[in-house]
Amino acid sequence: MRTERVEKPEKLKEELLSFVFDVYRSTGGRYPALEWVEDKPSTDDFEGFGRVYEPFLEFRLGEEFDELYVLRDEDGRIAGTMALVYNLEDKDVPWVPDEIRDEKTGLIEFFMVDPSYKGRGYGSELLKFALQRLKELGKVPYVITFPELEAYGYYLKKGFEEVMRYKEFVVLKYREKEVRS
Template sequence: MDIKIEPFKPAFFEELLYLMDLNIPLYFAPEEKDDFRNYLENEVEDYYILLVDNKLVGCGGINYDDKNTAVITWDMLHPEYQGQGFGTKLLLFKLDKIKEKTNIERVIVRTSQMAHTFYEKQGFKLLETKKDYWAPGFDLYWMELNV
């Protein structure tokens, strides 16, 4: 099995939208697709794709809120590849990239009740929740990791 993590390129845009479709409605609300499209078009700072045997199976990014905070953004995996360690591999890759920046002291992730345990397993601590934040039935789980 050949596993690669590469920087996002616009050529992957449609595949990433399809990947999101595969994660709706279990992990994302349908109305979040426009937010993801806007993110890819206008807000990408460090965004990566995960390829397994040259098939795009995952993606996720890093943005920077201020001089010492990194924000994990728009992580998702193809449903057929979930629960096999690929998400962990991508997250650890991103955390290594963050650690290369000497000014970053904390990492934030804003996720939902559907994915927060994944981040807890990696050491993120829950700071706050807000019911129906993303959409009805999709609560905010604000989490932090000190690096």
């Protein structure tokens, strides 16, 4: 496995869309939550998923993410993703509360590992990488997620703590010096 920075994220759009759909399918449609969609596509409807998720993915790749990383397996397939968002002052990201929208905040976003790799430590590897990168940038790490997701408990185990609820989201801030395994 190797983690690589994606210099031109838009060029990976189709591959990322397939990867995210695989995650959507494997989580029974729980993630990504597609909270803005009234009639969510079924987990076997790639075309329907693409219609609702592709415009959001384009926004994220082109306007939201400051850095995007992918974890690739031995065959070159995307096995995991992670994005950093830290230039928040000029971005239209309505899920980020004003209380943390400043030059010190570094968000870990788009954090996913292919479920077929679950339990092998790849998520921990990506998270350590993200925390180290944000530290290099002088940013305070935050995650915004949904309280009902498995990821919520994962982040709490890894040294994050809940600092606020905002809309349907929960905002977590990293408190530990080292990521726990």
